[in-house]
Amino acid sequence: MAMAALRREGRRFATPLISPNPANVFRSSLIPSEEPVLSGVRCISTQVVRNRMKSVKNIQKITKAMKMVAASKLRAIQTRAENSRGLWQPFTALLGDTPSIDVKKNVIVTISADKGLCGGINSTSVKISRAMHKLNSGPDKENKYVVLGEKAKAQLVRDSKKDIELVMTELQKNPLNYTQVSVMADDILKNVEFDALRIVYNKFQSVVSFLPTVSTVLSPEVVEREAESGGKLGDLDLYEIEGAETKAEVLQNLTEFQFSCMMYNAVLENATSEQGARMSAMDSSSRNAGDMLDRLTLTYNRTRQASITTELIEIISGASALEG
Amino acid sequence: MASNAAAPFWRSAGMTYITYSNLCANLVRNCLKEPYKAEALSREKVHYSISKWADGKPQKPSKHSHLFFLH
Amino acid sequence: MFRHGSRFLSRASTMRWRRPFSTDLPAEAYKDSNFVEAWRKAIPTVEPPSTPSAFMATRPATPSSIPSKLTVNFVLPYSSELSGKEVDMVIIPATTGQMGVLPGHVATIAELKPGILSVHEGNDVSKYFVSGGFAYVHANSFADIITVEAVPLDRIDPNLVQKGLTDFTQKLSTASTDVEKAEAQIGVDVHSALNAALTG
Numbered sequence: 001m002a003m004a005a006l007r008r009e010g011r012r013f014a015t016p017l018i019s020p021n022p023a024n025v026f027r028s029s030l031i032p033s034e035e036p037v038l039s040g041v042r043c044i045s046t047q048v049v050r051n052r053m054k055s056v057k058n059i060q061k062i063t064k065a066m067k068m069v070a071a072s073k074l075r076a077i078q079t080r081a082e083n084s085r086g087l088w089q090p091f092t093a094l095l096g097d098t099p100s101i102d103v104k105k106n107v108i109v110t111i112s113a114d115k116g117l118c119g120g121i122n123s124t125s126v127k128i129s130r131a132m133h134k135l136n137s138g139p140d141k142e143n144k145y146v147v148l149g150e151k152a153k154a155q156l157v158r159d160s161k162k163d164i165e166l167v168m169t170e171l172q173k174n175p176l177n178y179t180q181v182s183v184m185a186d187d188i189l190k191n192v193e194f195d196a197l198r199i200v201y202n203k204f205q206s207v208v209s210f211l212p213t214v215s216t217v218l219s220p221e222v223v224e225r226e227a228e229s230g231g232k233l234g235d236l237d238l239y240e241i242e243g244a245e246t247k248a249e250v251l252q253n254l255t256e257f258q259f260s261c262m263m264y265n266a267v268l269e270n271a272t273s274e275q276g277a278r279m280s281a282m283d284s285s286s287r288n289a290g291d292m293l294d295r296l297t298l299t300y301n302r303t304r305q306a307s308i309t310t311e312l313i314e315i316i317s318g319a320s321a322l323e324g
Numbered sequence: 325m326a327s328n329a330a331a332p333f334w335r336s337a338g339m340t341y342i343t344y345s346n347l348c349a350n351l352v353r354n355c356l357k358e359p360y361k362a363e364a365l366s367r368e369k370v371h372y373s374i375s376k377w378a379d380g381k382p383q384k385p386s387k388h389s390h391l392f393f394l395h
Numbered sequence: 396m397f398r399h400g401s402r403f404l405s406r407a408s409t410m411r412w413r414r415p416f417s418t419d420l421p422a423e424a425y426k427d428s429n430f431v432e433a434w435r436k437a438i439p440t441v442e443p444p445s446t447p448s449a450f451m452a453t454r455p456a457t458p459s460s461i462p463s464k465l466t467v468n469f470v471l472p473y474s475s476e477l478s479g480k481e482v483d484m485v486i487i488p489a490t491t492g493q494m495g496v497l498p499g500h501v502a503t504i505a506e507l508k509p510g511i512l513s514v515h516e517g518n519d520v521s522k523y524f525v526s527g528g529f530a531y532v533h534a535n536s537f538a539d540i541i542t543v544e545a546v547p548l549d550r551i552d553p554n555l556v557q558k559g560l561t562d563f564t565q566k567l568s569t570a571s572t573d574v575e576k577a578e579a580q581i582g583v584d585v586h587s588a589l590n591a592a593l594t595g
Contacts, residue, residue: 086468086475089451090539094504094531097448100430131438161380170373178472178543179346179368186342187374203445212444238534242489243506249332250506253341257529260342261541262447264472337577347578348509349526349544351585355555356546364544367473 046307049300053293060289066117067282074207074275080176081204081268088215088265091258094239095223098216098232103195106136106143107165109188109263111201111270112152114169119277121202121210121270122151128212129200130160136198146188148267165192172271181267182260189256195222199262204272207280215266217259220251452479457535461499467514469540476523476545477514484515485538487530488588498536505530507542509588522548524592526585553593560586 110129112122129152133143144165147153153167168184188197197217202210218226224247227236243250334344353364375382427446434443464481486495488510494503507530513522528542563582570576 080473083474084472085450086470086478087472087541088447090468090470090529090531090541092447092451093454093533093537093539097427097446097451099446100427100433127441128444131434131441135434135437161377164377164380166374166376167382168372168374170371173371174369175367177368179350180370180372182342182346182543183370184372184374186340189340189342191376200444203450212442213446213450214444215447239502239504239531241504242491242494243504249335250504253332253506254504254529256341257345257541261472333580334577337573339574339577344581345527345543347581348585349542351559351582352509352524352526352544352546352551352589355552355559355586355589356550357552360546360550361552 045303046300049296049303053296053300056289056293056296060286060293063282063285063289067279067286070275070279070282074272074279077176077268077272077275078204081265081272084178084265084268087261091261095218095236095255095258096233098196098218098226099198099214101196101216101218101222101226101232102136103218103222104141105193105195106132106141107146107188107192107194107197108132108143109146109197109199109266110148110152110156111199111266112147112149113270113274114150114172115274116151117278117281118274119281121273121277122149123155124202124210124212125200125270126152126155128214129156132198132200132214133160133163144192144194146192148184171267176268176271178260178264181264185256185260185263188263189259195219197259199266201266201270202273203269204276207276210273210277213266213269215262217255217262220248220255223251223255224248454533454537455535462536463498464536465496465498465500466537467540468538469512469514469542469545471542471545482514482516485540486511486513486515487540488512488525489530496530496532496538500532500536500538502534503530503532505532507540509585511548511592512540512542512545524548524551524589548592551589551593556586556589556593560590 108129110125112125116122129145133145136143143163145156145160145163146166146168147156147164148168148171150169153164153169156164166188168187171180171184174180196219199215199217201213201215203213205211223233223236225231226233230237241247241250243253332344335341339347350368353361353368355361356364375384377383427448430446431443434441465484467477467480467482467485468475469477469480484495484497486493487505488494488508489505490508491505493510494505496503507525507528509526510524511522512525513520523545524547525540525542526544528540530538530540532538559582563579563586567576567579567583570579
């Protein structure tokens, strides 16, 4: 709601806001026909400035409110993201970190937000995803996208829509939780074929620092191949396996579970980055609005003073003319 | 006790490990005393929308919005 | 509107509520050099992204003698119940049966079934009911236990367990499709395990 309001305000006053030198705008809007109701040119100019001050104040109110909302959301989600950081580490300790694995079917899971006004985090996700696509393309290789969030969808549709396999949105109607993300992970597993899943997201570092990150999840077949050939996962063969009948079965369960845990952390980290970035963006907008308000107040006072002075001169000179 | 070690019956029924482990977790949550039960169940709400794409176009979007599986 | 990034940076560093994270590590940690090289070659304009290992808490190499304690990470999606805690023993509910893990245990990957996980420290024993998941015991006497849900035994309502067991036994006998049968079977399994945990 706040965003729509901001957009509306922004559109209404788009030109003056963008203009580097606000004074020019006032002069150009001094044309009498624009405000026919008011009498006297001087009056209009203060009126226009006053209107603009009001609108800037409104924008500032909105951005401040959005900043507060983002800050409170950030606090809640940051705790959850931090709590989820223990979840993926055991998998990386066991199955390693294999971004350079060379496989045929790559699925890039791009995580972004549904909403904008959060700095560059959505474009970063898309940029890294496209780069992953480029990095892993080759004669007999396949790259598909699974897109989370409206913003990455809007960007990827432009040049890579043929490669989009699944789009998931509206993740944050309820507070993010494991069940939700794991059901989504389940949907991905059921709908795409892959040798390697590459999850692209922004890891939250602080309100001003988000690290684009790629987590790799391999299919059970690739895990087994790498373990047996003594490749990247050679150590895995040193582990005894307690569980279902066959090793393949345990590996399948294990990689499915790994994917949902990795996804859960990735979604939370990205959502935290989103709120952090939005808070920063809104903070600097509020500050800019404040600066602009100061400038406008100055212009307003000057104009008013000028008109008073002019009036005084008129009165005095009128009086002295009468006397003379 | 629990039927173990045998080939997982849930996979033959078309479930993944994720579905299976979520079902188990949800059943445990349902056996909690209050207020833990309400707290655990309200934490795990599922809602999102998914659409499958083919040839650069979205197929029909299917909405998900449910508390979770049984109960 | 967003032009004044640099100014903001200097201000943000003094923000009151920013806090450090225990799980965070210095950024110069390990990177997959093949990946970074390939990336630099293919996409010279974009910095290579981080990968999870950069954020991993470092783990010690396998010591030559068996340490006296087992280091346990017991994690749930919404919390880390135990994080790097040194204990004497854990007993985990593997699908093949209860499995006691002491320091120096052989490296193992164990799938978990619904059942009791107990953590022993001296004379203290804490028991949880876990819904299932995985446990990895590493050669360096580290044990990772990952479950979707785990609760202290005293939070389980015995009446609900009994009711659930009856309901699902009933459902199992009337289930017609494979999915219904599987769901009912899971219900019976979980409630039996809960029942055994409470009475046993």
